[in-house]
Amino acid sequence: MDDQSFLDRKYFIDSSVYNCPFCNRRNVRYSLTSTNYFDWNNRRRCYVYLVQCTSCEKKSMHLSFSMLRPDAGGMWFDFEKYEVDNEIFYSVPTSFFIVDSRIPRTLRELITESEGCLKMNYLTGASACMRKAIYELLVNEKVEGPDYQTRIKTLKQKYESIDPGYFDVLAHIQDMTSDKIHEQSWDKWDSPTLVLINETLKSIFYEMYVLPIKKKERRLAIEKLRHAVKQEKPKEQEN
Numbered sequence: 162m163d164d165q166s167f168l169d170r171k172y173f174i175d176s177s178v179y180n181c182p183f184c185n186r187r188n189v190r191y192s193l194t195s196t197n198y199f200d201w202n203n204r205r206r207c208y209v210y211l212v213q214c215t216s217c218e219k220k221s222m223h224l225s226f227s228m229l230r231p232d233a234g235g236m237w238f239d240f241e242k243y244e245v246d247n248e249i250f251y252s253v254p255t256s257f258f259i260v261d262s263r264i265p266r267t268l269r270e271l272i273t274e275s276e277g278c279l280k281m282n283y284l285t286g287a288s289a290c291m292r293k294a295i296y297e298l299l300v301n302e303k304v305e306g307p308d309y310q311t312r313i314k315t316l317k318q319k320y321e322s323i324d325p326g327y328f329d330v331l332a333h334i335q336d337m338t339s340d341k342i343h344e345q346s347w348d349k350w351d352s353p354t355l356v357l358i359n360e361t362l363k364s365i366f367y368e369m370y371v372l373p374i375k376k377k378e379r380r381l382a383i384e385k386l387r388h389a390v391k392q393e394k395p396k397e398q399e400n
C-alpha cells in the first residue's frame with residue numbers, strides 16, 4: 162500500500178472526514194455546521210466556516226477567501242473544486258500536525274504563523290518567522306558553532322536517523338547566516354523557497370519531537386501484548 166501518512170498532516174481529507182484537532186482522532190467525520198462571511202476590505206469577502214467533529218462534538222473555526230461550500234449548499238466542503246487545506250489561511254485550532262503538543266511551543270507557533278503569512282502571500286512576515294524558527298531550533302537543540310553552516314552540520318550529525326537531505330536544505334538557504342537573523346538587512350525569500358523551508362522544517366520537527374515518542378509508545382504496546390501472551394500461555398513456547 163502506498164504511504165498515506167501525508168493525510169495525517171492535513172486538516173481536511175475529503176468532503177466527509179478530517180483529522181480532529183480536539184480529540185486527535187484521524188479520519189473522523191465532520192460536518193460544516195455554519196458558514197458566514199464578512200468584508201475583509203472593499204474588494205474582498207472573507208468566509209468563516211464552523212466545523213464540528215461528529216466524535217467529540219467540538220467546533221473549530223476556519224477562514225478563507227473562497228466559498229468552499231458546493232453551489233447546492235450542503236454540510237461539507239466542495240472537494241471536487243478545491244484542495245480545501247490550501248484555501249484556508251487561518252484556523253483555530255491550527256492544523257493537526259502543527260498543533261502536536263510534542264513539538265516545542267515556540268517552534269510550533271512560528272511555523273503556524275509563517276504558514277498563515279504564506280497563505281496570505283505576506284512573504285516578509287513568512288520569511289521572518291522561518292528565520293526565527295531555524296534560529297530557535299538551533300537554540301533549542303543547544304547547537305554551538307562559529308557560523309550558521311557549522312551549526313546546521315552539527316545538528317545533522319546529532320540526528321543521524323533523520324534524512325541528511327533535510328539539513329542540506331537548511332544549510333543551503335540563500336542569505337541565511339545566524340548573524341543576520343536580528344538585523345534588518347536581509348531580503349525576503351520568494352514563495353517556492355518559503356514552501357521548501359516550511360515543509361523541510363515541519364519534517365525535521367516531526368522526526369525530532371514526534372516520531373521518537375510514537376515509536377516508544379508502539380514498543381511499549383508490543384511489550385504489553387507480549388507480556389499478556391506469556392502470562393496466558395506459559396507452556397506454549399515451542400514456536
Ligand SMILES: [Zn+2]
Binds near residue numbers: 181183184189216217
Ligand atoms: Zn473530535
